[in-house]
Amino acid sequence: MNLRRDHVAGGAFVLAGVVVGILSFDLPFGTLASPGAGMLPMLLIGYLTVFGAVLFVRANESPPLASIDWSDFRHALPVVAVAAVAVTAYTRLGFLITIPLMLFFLTFVVERRPLLPAAAFSIGVSAISYTLFGLLLKIPLPRGILGF
Amino acid sequence: MEIFDNLLLGFSVAFRPDVLIYAFLGCLVGTLVGMLPGIGPLAGISILLPVTFGLDATKAIVMLAGIYYGSQYGGSTTSILMRIPGEAASVMTCIDGYAMARKGRAGAALAIAAVGSFVAGTFGVIMLTLVAPPLANFALRFGPPEYTALLVLGLVFLAYMSTTSLARTLIMACVGLLLGCIGIDVMSGHFRYAFDIKELGDGIGLVPVAVGLFGLGEILSTPSKTVVGKVVPPRFAELMPSRQEWRQSVMPVARGSVLGFVVGIVPGSAHIIASFLSYAVEKRVSKTPEEFGKGAVAGVAGPESANNAASTGAFVPMLALGLPTGPVTAVLMAALLIHGVPPGPQLVTEHPQVFWGFIASMYVGNLMLLALNLPLVGLFVRVLQIPYAYLYPLIIMFCIVGVYLVNNSIVDVWIMLIMGLVGYALRKFHFDPAPLVLGLVIAPTFELSLRQSLVMSSGNWTIFFTRPIAGVLFAICGVLLALSALSWLRQKDWRERLAETETGKK
Numbered sequence A: 001m002n003l004r005r006d007h008v009a010g011g012a013f014v015l016a017g018v019v020v021g022i023l024s025f026d027l028p029f030g031t032l033a034s035p036g037a038g039m040l041p042m043l044l045i046g047y048l049t050v051f052g053a054v055l056f057v058r059a060n061e062s063p064p065l066a067s068i069d070w071s072d073f074r075h076a077l078p079v080v081a082v083a084a085v086a087v088t089a090y091t092r093l094g095f096l097i098t099i100p101l102m103l104f105f106l107t108f109v110v111e112r113r114p115l116l117p118a119a120a121f122s123i124g125v126s127a128i129s130y131t132l133f134g135l136l137l138k139i140p141l142p143r144g145i146l147g148f
Numbered sequence B: 001m002e003i004f005d006n007l008l009l010g011f012s013v014a015f016r017p018d019v020l021i022y023a024f025l026g027c028l029v030g031t032l033v034g035m036l037p038g039i040g041p042l043a044g045i046s047i048l049l050p051v052t053f054g055l056d057a058t059k060a061i062v063m064l065a066g067i068y069y070g071s072q073y074g075g076s077t078t079s080i081l082m083r084i085p086g087e088a089a090s091v092m093t094c095i096d097g098y099a100m101a102r103k104g105r106a107g108a109a110l111a112i113a114a115v116g117s118f119v120a121g122t123f124g125v126i127m128l129t130l131v132a133p134p135l136a137n138f139a140l141r142f143g144p145p146e147y148t149a150l151l152v153l154g155l156v157f158l159a160y161m162s163t164t165s166l167a168r169t170l171i172m173a174c175v176g177l178l179l180g181c182i183g184i185d186v187m188s189g190h191f192r193y194a195f196d197i198k199e200l201g202d203g204i205g206l207v208p209v210a211v212g213l214f215g216l217g218e219i220l221s222t223p224s225k226t227v228v229g230k231v232v233p234p235r236f237a238e239l240m241p242s243r244q245e246w247r248q249s250v251m252p253v254a255r256g257s258v259l260g261f262v263v264g265i266v267p268g269s270a271h272i273i274a275s276f277l278s279y280a281v282e283k284r285v286s287k288t289p290e291e292f293g294k295g296a297v298a299g300v301a302g303p304e305s306a307n308n309a310a311s312t313g314a315f316v317p318m319l320a321l322g323l324p325t326g327p328v329t330a331v332l333m334a335a336l337l338i339h340g341v342p343p344g345p346q347l348v349t350e351h352p353q354v355f356w357g358f359i360a361s362m363y364v365g366n367l368m369l370l371a372l373n374l375p376l377v378g379l380f381v382r383v384l385q386i387p388y389a390y391l392y393p394l395i396i397m398f399c400i401v402g403v404y405l406v407n408n409s410i411v412d413v414w415i416m417l418i419m420g421l422v423g424y425a426l427r428k429f430h431f432d433p434a435p436l437v438l439g440l441v442i443a444p445t446f447e448l449s450l451r452q453s454l455v456m457s458s459g460n461w462t463i464f465f466t467r468p469i470a471g472v473l474f475a476i477c478g479v480l481l482a483l484s485a486l487s488w489l490r491q492k493d494w495r496e497r498l499a500e501t502e503t504g505k506k
Helices: A004-023 A041-056 A071-095 A096-112 A113-137 B001-016 B017-035 B041-054 B057-082 B088-102 B104-139 B144-161 B167-179 B198-203 B204-218 B243-265 B270-285 B298-313 B315-321 B329-338 B345-350 B352-375 B377-384 B386-405 B410-429 B434-458 B468-489 B494-503
Strands: none
Touching: A004 A041, A004 B167, A004 B386, A041 A113, A041 B167, A041 B198, A041 B410, A041 B434, A071 A096, A071 B204, A071 B386, A071 B410, A096 A113, A096 B057, A096 B386, B001 B017, B001 B104, B001 B377, B017 B270, B017 B352, B017 B377, B041 B057, B041 B329, B057 B088, B057 B104, B057 B298, B057 B329, B057 B352, B088 B104, B088 B298, B088 B352, B104 B298, B104 B315, B104 B345, B104 B352, B144 B167, B144 B329, B144 B434, B167 B243, B167 B434, B167 B468, B198 B377, B198 B410, B204 B329, B204 B386, B204 B410, B204 B434, B243 B270, B243 B298, B270 B298, B270 B352, B298 B315, B315 B329, B329 B434, B386 B410, B410 B468
């Protein structure tokens, strides 16, 4: 079988419907006169599975899976990785350490911009943001274990 | 005469210096958001939503709405000068706007886009003033079954009008509604899908989902090397269009305004559809259709007017019925809810200052945008020259800081990050994430009204068809679904026919 885009998409949503359905077994469905917490989720899971199956059945009308352009993934992956590290560090190290480091990594390491402009951009933007949010708008930014 | 008294009340609110400042800020940020690639109005509004928490409801909604309609103006600048649509509704402006710029008529194209947007925006607000209050009055007759029917109709309409297929849109809506089921069930107190994460007790917030899907998701699918900052700078001596260009733009602006407003009321990606439809209509009625694609004035004036009128039209169901017609109005609705002001029929009577102040601020906002977009175009051109490699890290910073601020919760930031990846994957598989956001927003109201309807009818589901208003709404759903099925059987739907008209195959 020539695998097409909607074979994967439709199959994924049918699978998602089955998994969420299993997770919903403990929710009470209730009766029509007294609907329980599980009624709407069960209805939605049913619809999700049916529409996923429709997509799967009609998949021959969609382009081949191989035609999806993943060339931007090489850019997306490091961006997500840097953002994930920043999110992990955000409440531990605080705004003033995490944000300049994240900006520097994205501009210098991921985007390969020259060292000095990247450093100046990261420190400058972080300082302006801290002044604007933390000092002027009095928005509580995370301080981290170092206390700032 | 009551309407004039109400408008006077609105203007007394809108002309307050503090409200004016927030309207101006919204318009300015909106213009920038519309211009910059990689950040659309939805991401802009979502990221700035936490900033409005310290404001009252009127200032918050005035500023956020300013971002929305400001972005429609701003989108035209990048389309005309760079051939890059700052946001999806500006795609059609790229074609003839950029062609005009290459002929040395960039200034004229910008002026026509700005004036057309102003006329259409103002027409939209006048219609909103006239239509919304009586509609809200009518909606006071709605009970739970009618609301259930209305929300189902909103989703079916969205699916029918969507730029992707019916099944794809309904899948996204189901996922959004399912996400909206996470947390404590308000009627029984059951914990649903919380997995012992206490932060999920109140459910998944709209901000992390919207920022992730539209802000981060867009960045992940936009590698910096693909964003080329080549700008055709306008010649300021030629900023004013010639008399002939003005003449050529009058009717397209008028048609675009009416068409845009009508399409805007309908749920779906209204402002995008409106600009595509307007381009097709202008090409069809033009005596020189061969000029389209080579710098036709009508190809700029029509779509630009239509997308602005549509963005105003979208406020009618949101304000009068409490029904979001798209993800942007869904976020704006959430903003009002956060400030304790539920949109819907009671908004006009219970919060007249917010309702009329908001409407009056749109008259003022449209004037501000006209003043902003022409004289400051040189400044905006400089902003466009900021390399994207520096711009997107800044946006990621705002995403993290903004989402964390909503609840001071790092779980929300993780949700945003996951949603960013989901948004990236959805784009790859040709899904539009907008119905997901809409589903998430309407989920609590939908579930409550559905269950209340069944309880009040003792489990008799025919209540949805025996009550006249609900019955009519469900009948419209049936017609739309039948039309979709018919299109499927004929293997060609209205989107394909429209595409054929645009490309001149028909």
